[in-house]
Amino acid sequence: MHAVTKPMPVPFLDLTTQYKELETEWLAAIRETGNRGSFVLGPHVQAFEKEFAEVVGVKHAIGVANGTDSLYLSLRALGIGPGDEVITTPFTFFASAETIDMVGATPVFADILPDSFCLDPASVRAKITARTKAILPVHIFGHPAEMGEIMEIARKHKLTVVEDCAQAFGATHNGKVVGAMGDAGSFSFYPTKVLGCYGDGGMITTNRDDLNEHIRRLRNHGASKPFIHVEIGMNSRLDEIQAALLRLKLKRIKADIAGRQQVAAEYTQRLAGSAVKTPSLPKNGTHAFNLYTVRIPKKRDAVRQALTDAQIGTSQCYPQGLHLQDVYKKLGYQPGSLPACEHASTETLSLPIYPGMPLGHIERVCEVLLTAVKGG
Numbered sequence: 001m002h003a004v005t006k007p008m009p010v011p012f013l014d015l016t017t018q019y020k021e022l023e024t025e026w027l028a029a030i031r032e033t034g035n036r037g038s039f040v041l042g043p044h045v046q047a048f049e050k051e052f053a054e055v056v057g058v059k060h061a062i063g064v065a066n067g068t069d070s071l072y073l074s075l076r077a078l079g080i081g082p083g084d085e086v087i088t089t090p091f092t093f094f095a096s097a098e099t100i101d102m103v104g105a106t107p108v109f110a111d112i113l114p115d116s117f118c119l120d121p122a123s124v125r126a127k128i129t130a131r132t133k134a135i136l137p138v139h140i141f142g143h144p145a146e147m148g149e150i151m152e153i154a155r156k157h158k159l160t161v162v163e164d165c166a167q168a169f170g171a172t173h174n175g176k177v178v179g180a181m182g183d184a185g186s187f188s189f190y191p192t193k194v195l196g197c198y199g200d201g202g203m204i205t206t207n208r209d210d211l212n213e214h215i216r217r218l219r220n221h222g223a224s225k226p227f228i229h230v231e232i233g234m235n236s237r238l239d240e241i242q243a244a245l246l247r248l249k250l251k252r253i254k255a256d257i258a259g260r261q262q263v264a265a266e267y268t269q270r271l272a273g274s275a276v277k278t279p280s281l282p283k284n285g286t287h288a289f290n291l292y293t294v295r296i297p298k299k300r301d302a303v304r305q306a307l308t309d310a311q312i313g314t315s316q317c318y319p320q321g322l323h324l325q326d327v328y329k330k331l332g333y334q335p336g337s338l339p340a341c342e343h344a345s346t347e348t349l350s351l352p353i354y355p356g357m358p359l360g361h362i363e364r365v366c367e368v369l370l371t372a373v374k375g376g
């Protein structure tokens with residue numbers, strides 16, 4: 001008689017276990033907020049902005065509605081608009097480039113480094129023109145971008161820098177936390193992020209007093225005081241119940257990031273010596289491991305299918321460089337324009353990762369992955 005092996009589904013992400021741990025305290029904060037009757041930009045938001053600025057090591061943190069608005073508002077406040085070019089990476093979530101278009105400027109895509117998947121400073125240098133106004137590096141998957149070199153390029157060419165930190169809360173580079181190095185840092189609190197809420201939210205960090213003042217005005221309809229509007233802004237505000245939750249999560253974030261790094265280390269150890277290329281660690285900093293993205297030369301799609309058949313969740317970040325997407329046909333890039341990005345798109349696969357992921361699940365992912373990689 002054959003032993004019946006039970007399938008072991010492995011979700012890509014489990015948000016409910018952490019919710020259960022926070023439920024009592026968060027529901028108490030929601031009740032307290034309801035009884036106070038202050039729901040938007042109230043005391044929790046103000047306290048969270050202060051606590052967030054302290055953790056990142058910046059003067060100001062401004063809560064907004066989501067990570068897309070935080071990029072858009074940073075670019076707006078920096079005065080970037082029609083006729084300007086902003087250099088960014090094509091290997092990112094669409095919002096990084098979309099917001100450049102939203103302010104009326106043109107995204108210019110530079111290539112990436114094959115190990116970190118972040119912007120290649122040499123490619124950035126080659127893309128600078130008289131119209132370049134800013135660089136928008138993305139700390140992709142939680143790996144910090146080459147901020148030392150990027151800031152040097154920016155200083156030399158008098159460009160501003162907006163760091164897209166949506167996937168990298170807590171990652172560090174040369175002793176600084178991401179979001180503390182550029183003119184502005186942009187964060188998303190989408191539930192899947194390293195510091196995620198249970199809805200939408202975002203934050204902008206800056207050391208510049210002028211940007212702080214301008215962004216606070218822009219997020220609230222360009223109002224300098226109640227009902228007095230000095231420019232066209234928008235409604236992009238963080239609400240109290242998300243800020244209350246984020247304050248609770250911020251208290252435990254160090255342990256959460258350490259938990260992600262622990263899962264990453266377990267994977268890397270088990271996959272060593274195989275054809276799977278595990279994520280590189282930053283030379284002068286730390287990785288926040290929002291995503292654990294491996295490269296699987298030649299067989300990525302077959303391996304992904306084997307994982308799906310075994311009920312293991314994966315994600316393909318990113319299947320197509322933004323420069324080749326239909327929406328950016330107008331910019332004239334061709335296949336082969338940005339080879340490192342295009343090569344990465346054919347090989348990358350993101351595996352399940354979250355703090356507290358059971359060891360048995362990590363082992364199961366590696367078992368199926370290694371068998372599929374070895375198979376025909």
Ligand SMILES: Cc1ncc(COP(=O)(O)O)c(C=O)c1O
Pocket residue numbers: 066067068069092093095096138164166167187188189190200201202
């Ligand atoms: C790199 C990057 N930038 C920006 C965003 C946009 O953030 P949000 O979904 O909060 O608008 C995301 C979200 O997925 C992201 O991954």
